[in-house]
Amino acid sequence: MPISPDPAKADARAMPGFGRDPASVRRRVETMEEVLERLFVVPGINRPVGMDSIIGLLPVIGDVITASMGIWMVWEARNLGMSKWQLTRMSANVGIDTLLGAIPLVGDLFDFAFRSNSRNLRIIRKHLDKHHPSTVTIDG
Template structure:
């Protein structure tokens, strides 16, 4: 008896092992760092870079999101100190260079601190989950 190919395509999940909190953080990082695209290019930017165009206010708003992400990594995920230090250093670098007019805005578009920090958080959380499940 011949088997037929399914006529319906099943939706593929991006990360089936991800928790709802991690998916929220992915969406937040995407919104902050890569939600918009410059037409005709592959250059993406987000709300963080748009807000950064407003002196003072933009950096403060972006810093608040970064601080919330770091606090979540500390208190909710209880990640190792070395991961927290890397996240803090990413945020400090982004804030320091981001404070320089024009150069800082271009750096923000390239560096994408929120996406970097969420990637660090997810990788560390996945390793922690794996270590907990195997013991």
Template sequence: MSDSPPRFSMIEPDAKAPTLKRLRQLSRLLDNIITVPGTKIGFGLDPIIGLIPIGGDFLGVMFSSYIILEAARLGVSRATLSKMVLNVIIDGLVGTVPVLGDLFDFAWKANINNIKLLEDYLKFPSQQKSANRWFIFAVLVGLLLISIVLIALPVILIRILWNALTGG
């Protein structure tokens, strides 16, 4: 019988703190790096990247997906990963709506919410079963498909609008 403590994740316990620190920094960079002077209102690169036509929301989802991938490597449960993915899907899909989506990006902090979910999970990791590799693979494929939709949807809408305006 081994004297080593039970493992709850694919990352050694000593590596969790630096990983969590790195994910917190990325989350802050994406969601809250700049604070409006005199207020508690902050925003990050995610809403700024979202202003880039067509590919901006795709890039935002890719950065957010990295946080989810690292959370999976830390051994986060299916339930927690599912909540994290839902945050990113909401951020990505609403972000595609012109103007409204850009304003929404300033208010919806998907990455900060996901770090809170990760931290809550890491407080009591043995209470929930970690996600298996197939579930993680399915999550990543799903995020990739969402990213493709985020590129295709604006292109389709622009084409429809162009045809309506030009009569073509």
């Protein structure tokens, strides 16, 4: 009986959403965007807020954490074979969010308004819809 070099990788590929196929990548980046940008709605203003705005309140380390989560989405896009132009745009979105988000108080308001992860998800969805139409999901 052949022994798999890494049984954990084989198990992960067998689980839904953990594969490298475009549909799995789409589910992961959509989930990450929802957690970062639209986790819950703030009562009174009816505006969705996510972990990007909350973690970003922590000076320096919060911005580093949210930037790394945003860069993960760019990494997933790279693994999809997206163009350098698209990856550059996505990286710029994360960079702008990180640099301006690092400014005390003003940056926190900017994080609330400029949703780099939502912008990046739109870029990824556009690519997936064009190049992998079988991954299209109906928003309900």
